[in-house]
Amino acid sequence: xxFNLSEERKMLKESxxxxxxxxYTQYKNHHEVSSSEIGFNKNFWEECSEIGMLSAxxxxxxxxxxxTGEDIMIVFELIGKHLVVEPFLSSGILSITSLTNSKDxxxxxxxxxxxxxxxxxxxxxxxxxxxxxxxxxxxANYKNDAVFLTGxxxxxxxxxxxxxxxxxxxFSGNDFDxxxxxxxxxxxxxxxxxxxxxxxxxxxxxxxxxxxPAKELCKNSDAYNALLxxxxxxxxxxxxxxxGAMEVCFNMTLEYLKTREQFxxxxxxxQALQHRMVDVMIEIEQAKSAVMLAAGTYEADKDTKYxxxxxxxxxxxxxxxxxxxxxxxxHGGIAMTWEYNLHNYAKRLVMIDHLMGDSDxxxxxxxxxxxx
Amino acid sequence: MDFNFTxxxxxxxxxxxxxxxxxxxxxxSNKVKKFQRLDKNDYEEFMKAxxxxxxxxxxxxxxxGGTGWSNTQKHxxxxxxxxAGAPRIVPFGLNMLGPVLMEFGNEKQKKYYLxxxxxxxxxxxxxxxxxxxxxxxxxxxxxxxxHGDHYIVNGQKxxxxxxxxxxxxxxxxxxxxxxxxxxxxxxxLIDIDSPGIEVRPIITLDGEHEVNEVWLxxxxxxxxxxxxxxxxxxxxxxxxxxxxxxxxxxxxNSKSAINxxxxxxxxxxxxxxxxxxxxxxxxxxxxxxxxxKAMEIFNLRAISSAESGKAPVMESSLLKIKGSIIRQKTxxxxxxxxxxxxxxxISEQFDEGxxxxxxxxxxxxxxxxxxxxxxxxxxYGGSNEIQKNIVAxxxxxx
Ligand SMILES: Cc1cc2nc3c(=O)[nH]c(=O)nc-3n(C[C@H](O)[C@H](O)[C@H](O)COP(=O)(O)OP(=O)(O)OC[C@H]3O[C@@H](n4cnc5c(N)ncnc54)[C@H](O)[C@@H]3O)c2cc1C
Numbered sequence: 093x094x095f096n097l098s099e100e101r102k103m104l105k106e107s108x109x110x111x112x113x114x115x116y117t118q119y120k121n122h123h124e125v126s127s128s129e130i131g132f133n134k135n136f137w138e139e140c141s142e143i144g145m146l147s148a149x150x151x152x153x154x155x156x157x158x159x160t161g162e163d164i165m166i167v168f169e170l171i172g173k174h175l176v177v178e179p180f181l182s183s184g185i186l187s188i189t190s191l192t193n194s195k196d197x198x199x200x201x202x203x204x205x206x207x208x209x210x211x212x213x214x215x216x217x218x219x220x221x222x223x224x225x226x227x228x229x230x231x232a233n234y235k236n237d238a239v240f241l242t243g244x245x246x247x248x249x250x251x252x253x254x255x256x257x258x259x260x261x262x263f264s265g266n267d268f269d270x271x272x273x274x275x276x277x278x279x280x281x282x283x284x285x286x287x288x289x290x291x292x293x294x295x296x297x298x299x300x301x302x303x304x305p306a307k308e309l310c311k312n313s314d315a316y317n318a319l320l321x322x323x324x325x326x327x328x329x330x331x332x333x334x335x336g337a338m339e340v341c342f343n344m345t346l347e348y349l350k351t352r353e354q355f356x357x358x359x360x361x362x363q364a365l366q367h368r369m370v371d372v373m374i375e376i377e378q379a380k381s382a383v384m385l386a387a388g389t390y391e392a393d394k395d396t397k398y399x400x401x402x403x404x405x406x407x408x409x410x411x412x413x414x415x416x417x418x419x420x421x422x423h424g425g426i427a428m429t430w431e432y433n434l435h436n437y438a439k440r441l442v443m444i445d446h447l448m449g450d451s452d453x454x455x456x457x458x459x460x461x462x463x464x
Numbered sequence: 465m466d467f468n469f470t471x472x473x474x475x476x477x478x479x480x481x482x483x484x485x486x487x488x489x490x491x492x493s494n495k496v497k498k499f500q501r502l503d504k505n506d507y508e509e510f511m512k513a514x515x516x517x518x519x520x521x522x523x524x525x526x527x528x529g530g531t532g533w534s535n536t537q538k539h540x541x542x543x544x545x546x547x548a549g550a551p552r553i554v555p556f557g558l559n560m561l562g563p564v565l566m567e568f569g570n571e572k573q574k575k576y577y578l579x580x581x582x583x584x585x586x587x588x589x590x591x592x593x594x595x596x597x598x599x600x601x602x603x604x605x606x607x608x609x610x611h612g613d614h615y616i617v618n619g620q621k622x623x624x625x626x627x628x629x630x631x632x633x634x635x636x637x638x639x640x641x642x643x644x645x646x647x648x649x650x651x652x653l654i655d656i657d658s659p660g661i662e663v664r665p666i667i668t669l670d671g672e673h674e675v676n677e678v679w680l681x682x683x684x685x686x687x688x689x690x691x692x693x694x695x696x697x698x699x700x701x702x703x704x705x706x707x708x709x710x711x712x713x714x715x716x717n718s719k720s721a722i723n724x725x726x727x728x729x730x731x732x733x734x735x736x737x738x739x740x741x742x743x744x745x746x747x748x749x750x751x752x753x754x755x756x757k758a759m760e761i762f763n764l765r766a767i768s769s770a771e772s773g774k775a776p777v778m779e780s781s782l783l784k785i786k787g788s789i790i791r792q793k794t795x796x797x798x799x800x801x802x803x804x805x806x807x808x809x810i811s812e813q814f815d816e817g818x819x820x821x822x823x824x825x826x827x828x829x830x831x832x833x834x835x836x837x838x839x840x841x842x843x844y845g846g847s848n849e850i851q852k853n854i855v856a857x858x859x860x861x862x
Contacts, residue, residue: 217804219805219823219824220732220733220805220824222732222733222734222803222804223734223803223804224734224735224736227735227736246804246823246824247804247807247808267736268735268736286823288808288809288810288823289809290807290808290809291806291807291808291809291832291833291836292807296807296808298823353596354597354598354599354600354603355599355600355603356600356603359599362849364849364852365849413796417792417839420839420843421839421842421843421847421848424598424599424843424847425593425598425622425623425840425843425844427669427839428668428669428837428839428840428843429666429667429668429669430667430668430669430671431666431667435669435836438669438836439669439836442799442832442835442836443806443807443832445800446799446803446804446806446807446832447804447807450800450803452742452744452745452800455744456744
């Protein structure tokens with residue numbers, strides 16, 4: 093057993109880190125990028141593609157250069173470290189996973205994604221379906237050879253600017269059935285779109301549509317499998333992202349404790365605060381370990397894979413909240429200001445728990461996949 | 465021991481309720497309930513109505529125009545105004561400066577300032593903290609130099625809550641630097657309109673403007689604006705801490721927040737069932753309720769021991785800590801309850817009169833924002849860590 097990255101992956105990590113760092117230090121914070129018209133920087137997205145950050149998320153079977161748990165972990169830790177708002181989750185992991193798990197998908201579609209020539213988004217949640225995996229109310233209506241979708245999708249990351257949208261819709265059964273739904277591709281121009289920024293500074297959209305033409309990607313058990321793979325890929329990527337953000341929070345706080353003086357000495361000299369930092373450190377190491385385990389079993393059988401991802405997402409949810417809250421508290425008032433960048437990391441850490449299943453959801457899934 | 469309210473107390477509650485239903489405008493309570501931005505008029509409209517009724521100075525003795533209410537009555541009053549969705553009663557003049565003036569101010573000052581607080585003629589801000597002096601307040605550096613009949617003040621205050629609405633600020637300033645820091649501090653009453661004062665906004669992490677920096681450059685402050693004696697300011701500032709602080713635990717706010725949480729957990733569905741029926745989630749609400757009920761009794765115990773004359777210094781600190789934890793934990797569960805609906809942030813939703821469709825239910829909009837801004841509760845007014853230091857020092861004597 094060893095926990096080291098190969099030379100190749102180290103190089104990937106270093107070059108991505110440099111690119112993200114150079115780009116994001118131009119801005120005051122990531123809100124400056126996400127409040128632009130399209131919610132991210134298209135040129136920069138192309139640069140990310142050029143250095144292979146997107147093909148690192150795609151398996152060689154689909155003309156990519158990576159796609160393993162380890163690759164995803166490396167890329168997403170960096171995304172968390174720099175609070176990257178480009179559509180790595182939506183057009184990256186979620187769309188890639190749903191497409192590669194669909195039937196007869198052509199490699200050229202994935203080439204479009206990895207070359208940044210097309211942006212995809214993935215819409216599954218509806219406004220009140222929470223994290224319920226197969227709770228789908230949007231309807232798919234088959235007429236002769238064609239299929240038409242009616243319904244709405246909520247919180248669709250980058251749903252406003254995407255060229256193509258992949259979404260779930262049901263053609264039979266009740267709202268919760270594991271059968272009777274499919275994955276479909278729809279055209280954004282047919283949708284009524286309401287775009288907004290999330291509280292943590294990312295772009296999302298509400299989509300409404302009625303009897304719009306769609307292309308079936310897969311259905312029934314294929315769709316169920318593709319959906320689970322997608323949701324778990326997203327949960328995994330977010331868990332890795334969280335680690336990157338936790339480390340930044342920790343380092344900022346440590347630095348601050350060493351420099352901020354009260355009562356004639358650095359506040360970091362108070363043992364009460366040192367112990368709190370150690371507690372935070374323990375949880376970050378724990379979370380990191382859980383994410384590494386999930387990365388290592390990303391290619392394992394589904395039960396093992398999902399169990400370890402749920403464990404990671406649960407732990408990251410709990411640890412992320414602790415890190416966010418403690419780092420703000422230990423800073424004192426300064427951390428409550430917009431100007432000081434810590435809140436952006438804290439918000440991301442907390443809001444990651446609102447995406448792809450929160451810590452309670454994944455606790456239940458962990459129990460399910462561990463046969464409790 | 466008796467946990468029941470007397471008939472008189474129940475009647476009192478009804479009187480408050482009835483009055484609020486007629487005198488708290490729907491416009492304002494709607495804004496408060498929707499967590500919308502309040503302007504100066506919103507606060508003042510309600511406070512002036514209370515003042516006209518004689519209910520503004522809840523903590524003041526009758527001789528100064530206060531209500532003279534018992535602590536139980538105050539408790540009932542606080543509970544009802546929160547329930548009704550009233551804006552908070554701005555505490556700086558009423559609860560912070562007022563008691564200090566009564567105890568240490570001279571007759572002229574009392575006569576001039578107290579009625580002005582009571583009539584909402586003045587809006588006071590609290591000028592204690594400085595960029596370099598938060599927890600270690602005594603290290604403050606804003607300096608007042610004696611110029612015969614006036615002082616010249618230079619320095620910077622920060623975190624000044626609602627300073628943008630204030631016309632007055634009470635400041636701790638250094639008048640003697642050749643002694644132990646605590647012994648060289650004076651308490652000055654300053655006009656914010658004085659030449660040389662500049663109030664600059666600080667935007668907090670929720671994107672809102674509630675706190676400010678106050679810069680003082682060669683500000684001329686007449687000697688008559690010195691409260692009490694020169695270099696005794698620290699005693700006056702500390703007097704506030706020992707002065708009973710019944711509301712410190714925020715029991716009414718937490719109560720109403722937990723009720724809100726339960727309503728939302730009934731309306732939100734998880735896997736086809738109301739969230740309140742989810743064992744994992746409902747257990748967390750239940751624990752909070754247990755904590756809150758216990759704290760309410762703890763709070764009442766502290767109040768009653770204060771009535772028998774013992775200053776509840778230790779209790780205040782413990783209650784502030786526990787109160788902030790419960791308040792924050794409730795806001796944590798509130799955002800958690802709504803799942804992905806916590807994601808959208810529509811800033812205009814927090815402006816008065818916004819009437820577009822919300823994303824998800826209307827109650828969802830403010831919850832994530834609330835969670836983040838409520839992190840302040842364990843920081844301001846003496847952080848939880850400082851409260852622990854106070855308790856350990858005063859109680860354990862180790
Ligand atoms: C929203 C908001 C509103 C405010 N409103 C006002 C106002 O109207 N007027 C006003 O005067 N002030 C106001 N304050 C200031 C507030 O009182 C200070 O923020 C508070 O005293 C903490 O000081 P600080 O922020 O400088 O943190 P610091 O004192 O720098 O503390 C940083 C961290 O170190 C910890 N720490 C410090 N010393 C010790 C120790 N000895 N042992 C253990 N831990 C320690 C603190 O608990 C904290 O976690 C406000 C603050 C906020 C956030």
